Amino acid sequence: MSYRVGVDIGGTFTDFALLSEDDHRLVIHKQLTTPTDPSQSVLTGMKTLVDKAGVNPSDVTAIAHGTTLVTNSLIERRGAVTGVLCTAGFVDVFDIARERRYDMYDLSITYPEPLAPPHLRREINERIRADGSVAQALELDNLRRAVQSMIDDHGLEALAICFLNSPTNPAHEEAALKLVTNEFPELYVSTSTDIFPFLREYERWTTTVMNAFTGPMFDTYLNRLESGLADMGFDASFYIMSSSGGTVTLDTARKYPVRMLESGPAAGVLQSAMLGRQLNRLDLLSYDMGGTTAKGALVRGGEPLKRYELEVARVHEFKMGSGLPAKIPVIDLIEIGSGGGSIAAVDERGTIRVGPLSASAEPGPVCYNQGGEQPTLTDANLSLGYLDASFFLGGEMKLDAMGALAAIDEVIAQPLKVSATRAAWGIHESVNEDIARAFRNHASERGFDYRACAMTAFGGSGPAHACRVARKLRVPTVIFPVGAGVMSAVGLLASPLSFEIMRSERKALDELSDTDVATRFKGLIDEAAEHLKEAGLKRDQMSVVHRLDMRYQGQGYEIEVNLPTDMNNIVAQLPDLFAKAYEIIFSKSFPTNPIEIINWKAEVVGPTPPGVGDYVLDAANPGGEAIKGHRATFNPDKNDFVDCPVYDRYALSAGDSFTGPALVEERESTYVVGDGDVVTVDEHGNLIVAIRGTSA
Numbered sequence: 001m002s003y004r005v006g007v008d009i010g011g012t013f014t015d016f017a018l019l020s021e022d023d024h025r026l027v028i029h030k031q032l033t034t035p036t037d038p039s040q041s042v043l044t045g046m047k048t049l050v051d052k053a054g055v056n057p058s059d060v061t062a063i064a065h066g067t068t069l070v071t072n073s074l075i076e077r078r079g080a081v082t083g084v085l086c087t088a089g090f091v092d093v094f095d096i097a098r099e100r101r102y103d104m105y106d107l108s109i110t111y112p113e114p115l116a117p118p119h120l121r122r123e124i125n126e127r128i129r130a131d132g133s134v135a136q137a138l139e140l141d142n143l144r145r146a147v148q149s150m151i152d153d154h155g156l157e158a159l160a161i162c163f164l165n166s167p168t169n170p171a172h173e174e175a176a177l178k179l180v181t182n183e184f185p186e187l188y189v190s191t192s193t194d195i196f197p198f199l200r201e202y203e204r205w206t207t208t209v210m211n212a213f214t215g216p217m218f219d220t221y222l223n224r225l226e227s228g229l230a231d232m233g234f235d236a237s238f239y240i241m242s243s244s245g246g247t248v249t250l251d252t253a254r255k256y257p258v259r260m261l262e263s264g265p266a267a268g269v270l271q272s273a274m275l276g277r278q279l280n281r282l283d284l285l286s287y288d289m290g291g292t293t294a295k296g297a298l299v300r301g302g303e304p305l306k307r308y309e310l311e312v313a314r315v316h317e318f319k320m321g322s323g324l325p326a327k328i329p330v331i332d333l334i335e336i337g338s339g340g341g342s343i344a345a346v347d348e349r350g351t352i353r354v355g356p357l358s359a360s361a362e363p364g365p366v367c368y369n370q371g372g373e374q375p376t377l378t379d380a381n382l383s384l385g386y387l388d389a390s391f392f393l394g395g396e397m398k399l400d401a402m403g404a405l406a407a408i409d410e411v412i413a414q415p416l417k418v419s420a421t422r423a424a425w426g427i428h429e430s431v432n433e434d435i436a437r438a439f440r441n442h443a444s445e446r447g448f449d450y451r452a453c454a455m456t457a458f459g460g461s462g463p464a465h466a467c468r469v470a471r472k473l474r475v476p477t478v479i480f481p482v483g484a485g486v487m488s489a490v491g492l493l494a495s496p497l498s499f500e501i502m503r504s505e506r507k508a509l510d511e512l513s514d515t516d517v518a519t520r521f522k523g524l525i526d527e528a529a530e531h532l533k534e535a536g537l538k539r540d541q542m543s544v545v546h547r548l549d550m551r552y553q554g555q556g557y558e559i560e561v562n563l564p565t566d567m568n569n570i571v572a573q574l575p576d577l578f579a580k581a582y583e584i585i586f587s588k589s590f591p592t593n594p595i596e597i598i599n600w601k602a603e604v605v606g607p608t609p610p611g612v613g614d615y616v617l618d619a620a621n622p623g624g625e626a627i628k629g630h631r632a633t634f635n636p637d638k639n640d641f642v643d644c645p646v647y648d649r650y651a652l653s654a655g656d657s658f659t660g661p662a663l664v665e666e667r668e669s670t671y672v673v674g675d676g677d678v679v680t681v682d683e684h685g686n687l688i689v690a691i692r693g694t695s696a
Contacts, residue, residue, distance in 0.1 A: 003059055004609065005049065005236070006492030007042055008066040008264040009033055012291020012341050012361045013460055014041040015486035015668070016049045019493050019615055021061070026615040027053040028486045030393060030460065030668045033361045038069055039221060043228045053618070057233035062609075064492035066241035066264035069221055070214045070257050074115070074324065075313050079213035080157035080188060083150040084116045085143060085176060086205065087164040088123040093202050094209075102321030112313050112324050114206075115213045120154060122146035124163070124176070132169035143176055147184055158188040158212040162205035167197035167504040188215040195258065196327045199504040199598070203309065207327045210312075211258040218257040222250055237535065239497065243330035245270045245304060246498025246605060249534045259328050261310055264488050266331040269297040269304045271491030271612070272456040275481055277302045278613055278684065283453040285439065285475060288488065289462035291378075292339040292358045294431075296439045297331055298448050305332040305446065308502070308560075329500045329603070334442040338434050340378040340461040341365055344408070344427045346415045352426045354434070367404040368397070375411050377461065379404035380427035383420065385633035385641060386464050386663065386672050394667035421641075425634055432465055436472040447584055450475050451694075458487035463671040467660070467689060471674060476694040480687040482617050485668025490612065497606035499531040502599055508553070509595040514571050521546055521567075524602035532606050542604050549599035550578045552590060558598045559585060617650070619667065620685070624651035626658075628665070635661055637675045649687075656681040660692075 006017040016029040029049045034040040042065070050057055073079050086093070094114040103109055124143050127136035150156040159180060166173045170193035177191050192201075192208040226238060239247035243262035253260060265288060272286035276299055284299040298305045310330045311323035337356020341364060347353040354377060363371035365378040367389070381387050382404050389399040405420050413423035443450050454477040457466030463484055470478045483490050501524040507516075525544055532542055546567065551558035561581045563570065579589035626647055633644040642661065649666035657680045660673035664687065673679055676692030 001059060002061045003053075003055055004062045004064070004493050005046070005060055006064050006066075006267070006489040007046070008267060008486070008488040008492060009038050009042065009068060010264060010290045010292065011035075011068060011072075011358060012339070012364070014038070014045055015489040016045050017483065017486055017489040017493055018049050018053050018055065018060075019612065021610070024615045025618050026483060026490070027618045028483050028489070028668065030486055032364070035360055035362055038067065039225045039228060042225060043232065046229065046234070047232060058235055060234055060236045062237045062239065063229070063234070064239045064241060064247050064495055065225075066267050066488060066492055067260065068264055070218060070260045070263070071312055073214045073217055074210060074261075077115075078217065079115070080216040081120070081155050082116050082158040082160060082209060082213045083120040083122065083147070083154070083156045084160045084162055084205070084209060085122055085124050085146060086162045087127060088125050090164055090201070091118070091121045091123050093205060094121070097202055098321075100321055111322065115209045115324070116160065120150060120156070122150065126163060126172045128163065128165040128169045128172060130165055130168065132165070134169070134171075138172040138175055140175070140179055143179060144183065147180060147187075151184070156187065157216055159184075159190070160205070160208040160212040161189065161191045162201070162208050163192070164201060166191075166193045167199055167204070170197070188212060188219070190215065195256065197503055198327045199506075203325045203327045206324055207258055210324065210326055211256065214257045215254070218260070219254050222254060226250065239535070241267050241492055241495055242498075243310070243328055244306065244498065244500055244603075245331050245495065247492075247495045248497065248499060248531060251534055252499065252531045258326055261312060261326060261328065262330050262333060265295045265297075265333055265335075267491030267495055268295070268458060268488035269299070269331045269333070269491070271481070271487055271494055272297070272458075273299045273302060273304050274491075274494055274613060275456060275479065275686070276454075279479070279682070279686070281454045281479075283448075285443070285450045285453060285455045285473075287435075287439070287455050287457045287462055287466055287469065289435075289459045289465060290339050291341040291460060292337075292360065294336045294338045294435050294462070296334045296336075296435070296442055298443060298446060300448065306330065307332045329502075332446070334438050336435055336438045338377070338431045340376065340381075342377050342431070343374045344376060344380065344412060344430075345374070346412060350416070352412060352416075352423070352430045354427055354430050365404070366407040367399040367401065369400045369403065373407065375404065375407040375427070377427060377431055379408060380424040381461075381464055383408060383424040384428060385631055385644070387670055388631065388646075388665065391665060421634060425636065428465075429468075429636070432468045432472060435465065436469050439469070439473060452476075454479055456481060458484040458669075460485050460669050463664075463669050465672070467672060467674040467677055467691060470691050471693065474694050476691055478689040478691060480664070480671050480689070482615070482685045483668075484671070485666055490615075494609060494612035496608045497532050497535055497537060498603060499528045500601060500603040501528040502601045504599050505597070507597050509550075509571070509574060509597060512571055512597070514567075514569060517570055518567065520600050521602050524600060525604060528602055528604040532604055535606070537606050542606055545603040545605065547601040547603070548574070548597050549601070550574070550595055550597050552593040553596050560601075614684070617685070619650045621648075621650045622653035624648065626651045626656060631663065633661065633663065635675060652681045652685075652687070654681050654683045654685065
């Protein structure tokens, strides 16, 4: 028998899922992350996982890995000493940035410091015009001296090559790359035309610097992980999840670490979309909440929404515009600093604030009894009776309920002059409000009406809050999938190999023929396909998704248009396709206005791995005793603790139904079902919750 494994590292927990390719048996596991060396939690967890499943490591044929390591490296500024070579006269682009204020009225506004400070930037004599012609030849001696000086003076480890107008003519960047790799082979080098050839230089250059900054660290991590797994007897193909919802080979991941920024969260959204297609619920709100953050994403027509820009390392309350922009293909996620480990405090206004600071895995919440002193959301949920102190992680980790309540009383209840229980409920409800508000804004900005769709809820903490959040949003249905506590790891098992290429080339639509369009896409497709061929795929095993960024002539920004599979007579179809995409966002189009194409995108996708749509959880015990006991839990409708039935997730069978209030426990997570919410187990084992007071 052969097996595939998905491993997702989060800020607090690392999740594992092992799937048998023969009988589709799924074995899952969750354990604390080791923040100082995340590879340790992966290696120890892999040993626990295969022992639990009774599997020989050599029988594992593929491992798919999602990690937040690249994001954390940027946030914590733990990366290589990175220099920049840029066109003479443009060294200050990193400081000028977009010349926008993310808060018009904040007189003390701050921005994130560039990853490459001024003393690690060098101006190079060269110039490409906007039309791709050469205005000034590249001076190689000037470039050679610049690199050598940064090595001698600052111990340079990585280098970003960022020249003006290089997307229209990459010759100078390619020549610079050739010189540096030949004469300074110890440097990790990234060029902007390779990382993401986007016309706007600030975003392109910042993305390139991010890639160079994180490259040596990520390469070291992958080497350590790869050798550690080999020492344990694993001889599997090893893939890394990218932010766009597909996996890539280790060689591709080492070259493009910036594409792994949303590696783990993307897998959960991908699995939500697959679940929606299976249940014929093509419009979904995907809600993932772990120990550090909550993530929301939209699925429209069975496919996750994507975008091509992401901000990291924001310096001001998660406000858009206060971080570093990365131009990469990414699942369109909204991320909130609310998770099980989010620290609660009383702010200067005398109200409860939860997050974005997290207790992480070390020391963790107070109830973990590992030295944490600040109360967290997990401490509040334990104090409200939503978590069982003796059944956390299936009983492997005992929680300190008294310590959690005492911390909430000291830090929150006493300053606010309320009971510890009311303070705990305030923490819980503050998080619900924060998440609902963020999801509401995210959906409205994209013209998505979630009131007619369902919410998939997963992650270690998500199921404890999902029904309450859904009620606030008036989402009629919540779906708790099988293995909800580790769903991102399960999603890794369903992620196909894929790679996306984009090229900027501004062309008026009336200047193009079908042959012109086909020629441009062919080059992109051939280049992207090479990354899948590294994994042994043949061209006839790959499918292609074509996209264009288009706009009306005279506009400053463009919108993405998905093209049909059949590209015959495509130029004649483009005006109508663009008009429909434009109307979704702006409710109106302008049929007589001339249209132009700015960016050309091709995504090459391999086959979807089998078995994830019909897996059977190894711990399932359908027909067993469904109610495992009762527990006193806080009921906000009654403003008091009430006796609440506790259901065993593994004993529930298709067709079972019950009405809340109720708790449903699995090893990795606990579902809190609200008063009057009706739960039904579907034929696949998912829990479908009809939220009281809403209509499907």
